[in-house]
Amino acid sequence: xxxxxxxxxxxxxxxxxxxxxxxxxxxxxxxxxxxxxxxxxxxxxxxxxxxxxxxxxxxxxxxxxxxxxxxxxxxxxxxxxxxxxxxxxxxxxxxxxxxxxxxxxxxxxxxxxxxxxxxxxxxxxxxxxxxxxxxxxxxxxxxxxxxxxxxxxxxxxxxxxxxxxxxxxxxxxxxxxxxxxxxxxx
Numbered sequence: 090x091x092x093x094x095x096x097x098x099x100x101x102x103x104x105x106x107x108x109x110x111x112x113x114x115x116x117x118x119x120x121x122x123x124x125x126x127x128x129x130x131x132x133x134x135x136x137x138x139x140x141x142x143x144x145x146x147x148x149x150x151x152x153x154x155x156x157x158x159x160x161x162x163x164x165x166x167x168x169x170x171x172x173x174x175x176x177x178x179x180x181x182x183x184x185x186x187x188x189x190x191x192x193x194x195x196x197x198x199x200x201x202x203x204x205x206x207x208x209x210x211x212x213x214x215x216x217x218x219x220x221x222x223x224x225x226x227x228x229x230x231x232x233x234x235x236x237x238x239x240x241x242x243x244x245x246x247x248x249x250x251x252x253x254x255x256x257x258x259x260x261x262x263x264x265x266x267x268x269x270x271x272x273x274x275x
Contacts, residue, residue, distance in 0.1 A: 167235035179252030
């Protein structure tokens with residue numbers, strides 16, 4: 090029996106670029122995303138159009154001269170590996186959320202910093218020493234973002250203290266405020 094082709098395209102949009110090009114509908118939400126100065130993060134359940142939206146946003150933003158597009162697409166097994174480490178922040182949702190927010194903010198800042206450092210738009214003299222140090226440490230933590238976050242959490246959180254101390258100390262230990270200022274200035 091011959092396999093029939095779905096005339097509407099592959100059920101997984103990321104595997105059907107041709108159909109994404111033909112059938113993407115520019116919604117008011119899409120227009121808002123491309124006209125806004127916010128930095129959106131696209132999340133949603135399976136089948137809600139995240140892949141189509143991300144593909145079209147990436148295509149649009151890459152047209153800009155001074156625009157870099159970073160994609161963070163962890164595999165399911167990588168995300169599952171992060172879950173037990175988040176328990177180091179305590180059993181309560183608000184504690185886990187606060188700790189995870191710090192870790193992800195640091196991770197995203199460092200991924201942006203790597204893009205800036207490797208992009209060749211800045212000389213070594215223009216790169217802040219703090220950024221250079223953190224980029225070197227970040228790269229040494231692993232090959233992909235999730236493995237870096239895992240190692241970061243293992244190394245940065247002192248399991249002997251309370252979860253509140255772990256959360257409070259993490260941003261300070263990572264020099265998060267200073268790093269964000271330096272990257273913003275760069």
